[in-house]
Amino acid sequence: MIARYGMTIDVDRCTGCGACMVACAVENNVPPAHQGANDRKGITWIRVFQVNNGQDYPNRRSAFVPVLCQQCGKDAPCASVCPQQAVEIDPATGIVGQMPERCLGCRYCMAACPYHARYFNWWDPAWPAGMEKTLNPDVAPRMRGVVEKCNFCHGRWHAAIERAAANGRSIQAVDYVPACVEACPTGAIQFGDLNRPESAPARAARNGNSFRLLEKIGTDPKIYYRSTKDWVHRISSAPAPGLGKERSRG
Amino acid sequence: MNTTRRDLFKFVGGSVVGALFTPAPWRLVTDTALWSENWPGIPRPARGEIRTKFTHCALCPAGCAVRARCVGDQPVALAGVPGHPLSHGALCAIGLTAHHLPYHPSRLKQGPAGEAAQAVSAAISKCGPAQHAAVLDLRPGRTASWTYRRAMASVKHGLYLAPPSPFGGSVAFDLHQAKTVLSFGAPLLDGWGTPGNVIAARENFRLIQAEPLESRTASLADLWLPIRPGAEEALAQAIANVLADGKPRSPFAAQTGLTEQQITSVAEELAHNGPALVLDGGQIPAVMELNRRLGSLGRTIVARRETPVPESWKKAAPVTNLASVPDGSIRVLLIDESVMDAYLPWSMIERKLVPDDPLVVTFAWSRQGYARHAQYVLPAAVYPEIFDDIPPAIDSVAAVFRIAAPLVEPPAGMVNPSEFIGGLAGLPAADALRQRADAIHQAGRGTLFTCAGAKSVPVKEVKPDDFWKALNEGGCWLDAVDESGAGHRFLWPANADDEKRSSAPPEDLPLVAITCETRAAAAPLSPLMSKLYQESNLRLAANHAALNPATARACGVGEGARAILRTHCGSAQIEVSLDSGVPPGVVKVAAGPGIMDLCGASARAQVVPA
Amino acid sequence: MFPWNYGFHGSAASYIFLGAFYAVLTVVATTVIFAVIRSRRDLRAHETEEIRWHSDFHDLPARDRVCRHVLTGELTSRECPHAFDCRQCETHSRLTATHPLQPPGETEEEIFGMSFPLDRLYHRGHAWARPEADGAVTVGLDELASRLVGAPDAVDLPQPGAVVHANGTAFRIHKREADVRVLSPVDGEVTETGGPGRGWYLKVKPLDGQMDVRHLLCGAEIKPWLMREIERLQLALSAEGAAPTLADGGVPVADIARSYPEADWDAVCGEMFLEP
């Protein structure tokens, strides 16, 4: 059975605690920041942005928007541009995969991605002495000079496949959830198979309050955001220079 | 035959061409990739049998239940325990990365334990009549706390100090009973109480957040009242007035910066959409008055029974509120900051020390906290190495007993605070936890929740040894809720630290500094928290400050500028960022121990370019 | 890159793309290999001399490549397509057939005070060839050339028995910074050479019985050619920074080299001996 894994993120529930970000880093062996790193040179496969309605105190209203690889379902900008097939879309899951060992670090895919979901290893990965003992055995750390990004916790997916195989079942969407989904204390992030109508993202796709980022560029993202606030829906569309001043933190 | 150079070339050329038709060069070519895949610098994750261990997080009073994924005995990932009656499967970012803490670069490795012990006993013997040898316990109510109290009872001039806590007694806020919650800046959705519990209850109550800043809680509240800094009490008064005689009394209403209409509607909501609950960060008498008026006492604010202790322990020193100790009276101060509910500004503690060479010994995991002010810094184990219990959180109605069972062995050279302090009075502290567990088992109340099966059984049905074993495997004892608690007498909070509300602001300190991220100041953070504080701007990093552009302009600082933050306690360097969501005249500054010493929760301040 | 590589997609796009790539590689490689093979063949066939002359000729400025019949005024303008080898030029044979070369009006052998005896044929590289009674040919420098180099510092003559080719190197002359080769007017085997004192000449025995000299200038052609040569000399001298003394078509002095110490003599000789 072909799966199309997707996510729904309830912006109204997200407290911006950042649990998903660290859980992701723990799961995928992303190293702590080099002291030279900043929010533009760091590696955060999932990154929570604090967005606001563009108004000043006291009318300022904020919300938190976790942004990860949107797992584009249709002509993913990054996949077609990679000169050496380091980006592969798994037909069985619809997951846009990145193969660091194939990547030569040309960063063309990063320029191509409108969601800034791809991250480059600007430094050699380094852990404080002894901390390398806490690395997840299911994921290989990446070396300097390659691009990496969210792959819906490929390690977990693989483990789930093996479990399913051991139990003689074909893998179901419920068999695994990415680390960020597991870590979210408010359950704002939900994961599932869009091909199964009752899965959370499939329901979100039908939900009137749902939107996707930059839908109009036609990449068919598989991450559905949900909010009842109108101004939050505005983040799905192109930037508006009128609000060119500080529009976000995170 | 003689070979010319020409022949040589021919040979070499020929062999090169020939080689191209063997798999060797192509194999080689493909291998260079694999070679560059793992070059020397990159660690290889250790493999091994995958095990699951359970424990409780000791980093904050919430004490969330933790499921640890271990390779062999080494935890490689932490997660919440779904279905846990208290933490409901939630775990915060700090807790999720706690298994890194033993390897934190700034961790203390050794300290002069013996030397410190001699110094302490020497100093105690030097104690004058009105002077004390005190233990400051930053997480009272633990078994270790009892050890300290027992020790201080027998030590000459002994004194057991605890941070100022709401209503002195053991009182719980029952969010599940509340329909409307008015919070005066309490970080309800950002680490207050037990996060999982708050989230579980969140569906059922309407949240009104009265706070100068649009904090995380404010942005997610149903209603945010952007009040003036320091106007909490005024608002409480104003609401009380409305409840009393229909309209807010003018001075208060004006101070809050809200319209009378806003205040009135809030008051009516509290009155009519009950049960109501009013929370605040500090302890404001007016707030408790408001709760009394709304009839929250006994409904949403309830008494919690003490967790049983062995009878033999009852002969212990009383719990003394740090604030109520006369200034300059403490000669020896032992600070247990190995676990900490909240960081108290050093100025608050320093006042109490004797002016002439007081002795300060601290048990710490790093030099970042009070160690900066101590003569002796003794390295203490850090969660998940420590073996300690976590007292019930402020939002847990029933008494609980859960243990932070070590996931990894502490390294050699660590000093156990309770054994050290117990040692001063010749008390054996090693198996205090076991004794307490037995006492609880004897009391026979309540149920035992075991993480492995996620099921609860009455304590009566468990054998003492199994009870103790279960506790060590992440089990949790929950007391039965007692209905007699309604009659509990609530002590009004002591009118604590006054300089915060010292009426007339000195004009050389034109701004109000409001600290955020205070939990980061109390709990040790994994290096991986750089994801939140450095690799993204999701949270304001320590010693970073946000100002309204107008205010910044007035102070002569710009985006990214280095500046000096000055309060009556001194000054520190901060990095400024501009945020038009911050009210004018306010410095939103992220807490680190340094900043906490400077500002506490909030203080008058001044920002000047560095 | 190859169908057996991992990740090779057998799509049409791949085949077009890689097809184009390999086609390009093939074309480029073939071109180079082709060039290599042909040059090896040339080397084997000892065509170096000929090729050198051809590429020299190709480098000559257009005005120096004009056909001999333009000099005589029979044609208004024509660039020699055969690198001055009229033996294979049908235009030449046609022209000589239609109106055969006039014998010079009067038998004057003095042109601009230089002696250009009519008993010999002149090559445009300023060597003459004189058929001897014994069927051999003597090759030497003409008057203008010998005045140009005056007393040469050195001359490398070929060894007797060596073979010279028309438009190939006859011998080399060194004078001041100049180091030029003199083009041989004829093919043949060197039987005897001159030397210091005996003047610089070669005696050449035709390889096959008689000598083909259709490509050499003779009779009435000599004067107009020489006039042009003197113009070129002026031009060369002035270009190489010598004061213009021949502007009036005066007689070149015996040793021009000595009288223009400032001129870049290498360039002048290169110009006159058709070696760019």
Added chain:
Amino acid sequence: MDKEFIARGVKRCSTPRFLLWILPWLSLLAFGLYSAGLCLVKGLNQTNMDNRFAFGLWIFLDLTVIALGAGAFFTGFLLYILKLKELRAVINSAVVIGLVCYSGAIAVLMVDVGQPLRAWFTFWYPNVHSMLAEVTFCITCYLTVLAIEYLPILLRNRKLREVPSFLVFEHELHKLVYVLAGVGTFLSFFHQGSLGGLYGVLRGRPFAFREGFLVWPSTFFLFIVSAAAVGPSFILLTTWLVEKISRKRLARPAVLELLGRISGLLLAVYVLAKTMDTLIWINRTSPDAGFPAAQYYAWRPFGTWILFAEIVLFGLVPALVMLAPWLRRRTGWLVSAAAMACLGVALNRFVLTVQTLALPTLAFDKFLSYWPSWQETGTFLAVVAYGVLVYSFSFRYLQLFPEERELKAEVRQEKEEELPAMAGRY
């Protein structure tokens, strides 16, 4: 002392003077190599690029330099395929410039990628749908072609020529050079195009995204035309520059004018096409992606002025100047027009590389700024120095301008009674 290496009858400056000239360039090259070394050894953290500004100065340099180097293929095309004999006067110079530009570009690309050791992966596992793969294949192939085209020029050196095998090989290769010219043209058309496609295909960046024909976005074709247009201009410019520096006549004014005319013609075509493309993009492509085109120019400092400068000031104006015979005849006008054309294309590449990345795509993005680090700039300068050096040596020892000797004689005649010839710089 190196006289016997210098072609007969051309003036070159004394060896010490030459050394004096190349010394600063050598030191610049050394500095550049050092900074490039840093980037290779310590990694790209030495640059000011980041996850959001994934491309920086270097990619801009590559695109520009390759556009300017287009003179090599286009002149070759005109000379050998369209038989414009006049251009024989500059073809050698064009080839050297091409060689310099392309080799420089590839060198920088090698520093720019995070894992240079894996550069060959592109050949090993090519993704034929990627413009970058197309670029890599074409550029490397074309560099080979250029190297082979450079051989005859090199072997024609007076000293090397004396070696019979060199002489013969040069002779034979030169006979076949039109084949190479043809291949070069084919390759160049594709990589110039795919360099344009590089950005045109980015549907995630509506500022750069263009619709097109078959697999190629319109920028593919715009790049071909603009490169072909600016190539001759750049040759014109360099020839003039070398003439000024070496104080010699190297090519007949007619040749420069011809170059100018060709350049102007193509530039006019380019401006027209570019204008149409821009209109389509503003009115259809961009709005369809949900990005009203107006907002791109609302982020300071990139206002509409940049569009005006790109199309009118540095496009239409030089085109008209180079097309107007009476202006073309004035060297000053011709040369400045050529320079403007080059600037125009550089600006176009800048807009495509830098502005594209600076503009936000998500509603809560900020407008980004980027300034290259000294290591980046150093590497950039290394390429410039390398170019100047290769060209200087080629100019001194090889015959880049076959007409130089004749022109010398002519010049000589013209100014018979002027002061004695000044020794050239080279």
